[in-house]
Amino acid sequence: MPELPEVETVCRGLEPVMAGAAFQAVEQRRPDLRWPLPPRFTERLTGRRLLALTRRAKFLVGRIEGGETLVMHLGMSGRFTIAMGQNDPDLVGRFVYDTGAADVHDHIVFHMSNGVRIVYNDPRRFGFMDLIADEALDTHKLFADLGVEPLGNALNAGYLAERARGRSSDLKSFLLDQRIIAGLGNIYVSEALFRAGLSPNRRTKSLASKAGAPTERAERLVPVIRDVLNEAIAAGGSTLRDYKHADGALGYFQHAFRVYGREGEPCMTQGCGQPIRRIVQAGRSTFYCSACQR
Numbered sequence: 001m002p003e004l005p006e007v008e009t010v011c012r013g014l015e016p017v018m019a020g021a022a023f024q025a026v027e028q029r030r031p032d033l034r035w036p037l038p039p040r041f042t043e044r045l046t047g048r049r050l051l052a053l054t055r056r057a058k059f060l061v062g063r064i065e066g067g068e069t070l071v072m073h074l075g076m077s078g079r080f081t082i083a084m085g086q087n088d089p090d091l092v093g094r095f096v097y098d099t100g101a102a103d104v105h106d107h108i109v110f111h112m113s114n115g116v117r118i119v120y121n122d123p124r125r126f127g128f129m130d131l132i133a134d135e136a137l138d139t140h141k142l143f144a145d146l147g148v149e150p151l152g153n154a155l156n157a158g159y160l161a162e163r164a165r166g167r168s169s170d171l172k173s174f175l176l177d178q179r180i181i182a183g184l185g186n187i188y189v190s191e192a193l194f195r196a197g198l199s200p201n202r203r204t205k206s207l208a209s210k211a212g213a214p215t216e217r218a219e220r221l222v223p224v225i226r227d228v229l230n231e232a233i234a235a236g237g238s239t240l241r242d243y244k245h246a247d248g249a250l251g252y253f254q255h256a257f258r259v260y261g262r263e264g265e266p267c268m269t270q271g272c273g274q275p276i277r278r279i280v281q282a283g284r285s286t287f288y289c290s291a292c293q294r
């Protein structure tokens with residue numbers, strides 16, 4: 001499943017070829033993805049310019065000329081492929097895609113006015129696309145309850161303390177709560193807690209003093225959350241560059257994790273070497289070192 005760094009990488013790959021260009025034609029090859037596509041989906045896009053493409057949590061958010069926003073989510077297996085126009089090979093320069101017969105899982109194709117073709121492929125079809133009126137975006141059910149962006153300035157020790165105060169839940173569940181931090185997923189919570197030296201079982205309220213001020217633990221968490229995400233995004237960026245000789249597919253990359261997926265392997269902290277433990281919290285695996293994380 002794509003996590004925030006992968007969605008950010010996809011956004012950075014798509015933005016230069018989509019923003020500023022118009023949808024010259026849109027091919028919709030089935031009525032639904034995870035949910036039905038919106039009524040008159042292709043008509044509402046065709047002829048309109050995409051003004052800007054950004055990421056919010058794990059959503060790709062494309063503002064369209066005429067007051068609507070295209071919201072896209074990769075689900076479990078969604079990916080975009082950027083196909084260069086045959087006559088304009090230098091337009092982007094990074095992506096080469098020579099497609100053969102149409103893949104049965106190529107569900108949506110955007111033909112942009114700059115000659116670029118963007119193909120959405122999703123074998124499991126847990127992804128979705130929707131068109132939402134600009135003014136309804138903030139109150140839309142997908143966005144209304146989202147917490148702060150983990151890479152934005154709104155995530156700081158003071159914010160964590162304010163939200164953590166008095167909570168008896170465990171730290172892992174707190175950090176995974178999308179109403180607190182939007183888009184932070186299971187893998188990166190495990191990695192951030194390891195780097196901060198904090199146990200996933202620790203009580204959330206220990207991020208705040210009795211008076212509500214951030215504790216040193218809250219101060220420690222903020223930079224490591226940013227670090228684990230930024231390092232993965234940087235790795236994704238290098239994957240993107242490597243793709244110029246491949247097929248231009250955007251969506252997934254391998255990344256080296258320090259605890260995630262390493263159950264039973266020795267802890268990487270110098271002088272530790274304790275086996276990494278795996279526990280299940282709220283149905284999700286947590287990996288941690290019981291010696292380094294307190």
Ligand SMILES: [Zn+2]
Binds near residue numbers: 267268273289290
């Ligand atoms: Zn350790």
